[in-house]
Amino acid sequence: MLDRPAVVEPLDDDKTPATFTGNRGLDQEEPLIFEIGRLDATGVDIDDPAPIATRLGALERNAPIGLPGLTEPETMRHYVRLSRKNYSIDAGLYPLGSCTMKHNPRSNEKIARFEGFADLHPLQPQSTAQGALELMQILADWLMTLTNMQAVAMSPKAGAHGELCGMMAIKSAIAARGESATRNVVLIPQSAHGTNPATAALLGFSVRVVPAAADGTVRAEAVKEALAPDVAAIMLTNPNTCGLFEREIVEIADAMHEAGGYFYCDGANFNAIAGVARPGDFGIDAMHINLHKTFSTPHGGGGPGAGPVVLSERLAPFAPVPFIRRNGDALELVEAAEGTQSFGRLTAFHGQMGMFVRALAYMLAHGADGVAQASKDAVLSANYVRASLRDVMTQPFGDRICMHEVLFDDAWLRGTGVTTLDFAKAMIDEGYHPMTIYFPLVVHGAMLIEPTESESKASLDLFIATLRDLARSAKAGEVARFGPAPRLAPRRRVDEALAARKPVLRWEKKTAAS
């Protein structure tokens, strides 16, 4: 007879009995593949290899790898059970500020799987991939038109990779001017995404922090004070990570250019202004576009993304290879940097084709008007949340219009015994993914809410009513609702400190002693 599994959760609620299996009805426990798989099990039928004399020299493996296998039915069940322990945008509102969780149309998935795109090799003859190159060209044209910029680098594989690409173009332009030795500082606002300083540092720049004004935006005056002949560029996000439009952006760009530097705009929040305003008109030189945020490619547990970079005329010559060029009736990929000013190659192939298809499908479905409406609805929804919660929660920079995300802080929670983290975890019991918390770093107990254009008014109203009830409860001192939360999720609060102190990063076979 089987023993009760070693890990059985005690349920502190006496109305819910503990179970033998650890399962709770539809919420089923699932061991690791290493605990249920067998070295001789497989879920794939593969023909016998032809008899041959091998050509492996002395390098054939002579020890087992230790990889378990599952049959197909076991595999289906393992991953279906795991999937049920995840929240997702298809299951509910996901108000993650700065991350942007919007509807993921399945038509995009269907098209990305057309064999004419999914089953295409990056190095097959270009004459046999003209449709793919044309798709990239059409997407590039959309991105240039939406931003009023002169060139696009398509190969960056994610937003942060796009930042790297943009800053590489800037560094190359500075080198071409012969100023590498003297221009080695990048200005970055305190509120910036952590990727910005990390990107600058990776390329050997030192970072000079620009403080934000009391209203959460960067003043042109502060930029001018930080400007010196050693400044290569500024990295500014607009709209910024506090959900605010940088009002003095044009003046900041002018000041940078006058001082001989370049303007990198972090395009993470382009979805607030796409179709409404063009970054090229702000005076920027480079901006990455997180296709997954603005043009809805699924996040898939954290990726893949895609981060094409639009470039100004000044930076266009330095764009990485490969890039597309028209040659008579055909399109061709320029794959070698020799004989150009290109800074070189950023990744093995041409970029995230699978993401390009999804993003372009989203654009074509919307059209120009639809893209603009999406941006406007995202901004409208965020402001609706702000206006509906401003009497019960506090905003760090006062009550002013925001862009596509609204930022609250924890001033209103002081003295209640409830923290931002507690509040976030209590949202889980209500069936919501928490908002972004503790970001941006400049705000204490930040709660950054981004509802996006995908939510109906009814959905927003229920969300608002839920937050209002939680706020009431916190202020009424009902700490029992918050401290132990979440109670109803697949897991209660996970000990993150333990995971970091004693890292267990892979399964190990248990020895008899342990």
Added chain:
Amino acid sequence: MRYHPLSEADRNAMLATIGVSSIEALYADAPPATLLKTPLDLPSGKSELDVERFFARLAARNMPASRAPFFVGAGAYKHHIPASVDHLIQRSEFLTSYTPYQPEISQGTLQYLFEFQTQVALLTGMEVANASMYDGSTATAEAVLMAHRVTKRRKALLSGGLHPHYAEVVRTISRLAEDEVETMAPDIRAAEDLIARIDDTLSCVVVQTPDVFGNLRDLTKIAEACHKNGALLVAVFTEAVSLGLLKSPGAMGADIVVGEGQSIGNSLNFGGPYVGLFATRHEFLRQMPGRLAGESVDADGRRSYVLTLSTREQHIRRDKATSNICTNSGLCALAFTIHLTLLGEAGLTRLARVNHANAVLLAQMLNDVPKVEVLNATFFNEFTLRIEGDAAALVERMAARGVLAGVPVSRLLPLVGLDDLLLVAATEVNTQEDRDAFVAALKESL
């Protein structure tokens, strides 16, 4: 617009709550001159049917791998993907979830990342692996940067058998980060003497096996020479299936193992998205870039998973971070781990044997063609042909005959005079008919 749930009445009610008269008023902080007054010169929205038709027309102008005898490799490989892999990764709870910042409702993602890390560590013969990089080439660049941090030296030596695109990615980032790189000449027959070039100024030596020309490389002696000089050995692979049949880089003494995981579970996708694999030894853990899932317990003592060691990452360490990576290739890692779970050790070994056998059969047939020579002494599922004439032109002529024959070396290494070399890959998808078609088209095209 079918994706927009708000009606005009909803919008008006929401504006009334906010206390403004129009959505345009919400853009009051933008400099007025920058707000668009006229519509952009872009098409208007299309129905789902019309969007699908549009893409079907574009797709029809491409020749997909499944429609031709297909032998193209050089860093991306056509393999069969079991239907259950795609079915599972399309489950909403995986497809439309975000980075698992809230572990209590992200255990599905966190557990599969933990399983993925374990599988990658086992496959590569290393102690720890991270939870996926963008692709093999960027993972290689990250490995070089990590070797600099570990050794406090800033010069890398790249083997001439390293995929030229990978070498270019390393050189690009190194040049801009003002690090040094020495690259050996293209090494067609795996004859280069790396050991003679290793000294105590190097942070790392980067060697690929099977190399870009298909040769298998014994890393043992190179590893010894690296360690004697305080340098790290970075081992690279572009064909993950090869690990099912070959000695692991870890067993041969590598310190960091990076590679491309596309071959397992992921489509060709014209170059991306792919999934980078990255594994190393425990002692270098805190210098490793990228996300990590770790085991912990929840408030009830139940085993749980969580993203961990984030104190190395950009959002905390900012300009002191191990890398600027903020995302991962989570869904591609999921496809990889599902396919590998379906295969198991038994299936992977068999798949690798079929790949090797098909390549050996093809090499024998091609070597018998006049004016064609197979250059490799050893190989897994890819090898180099020397042909009479220009390989790029030959590939075009064969494509016109409906056979996608391989990658001309001149496409990877222009301007170095290797125009008569062709890289040819075989996998389990190639049949005897495919091989016969290859030989026939080759004879007619030479």
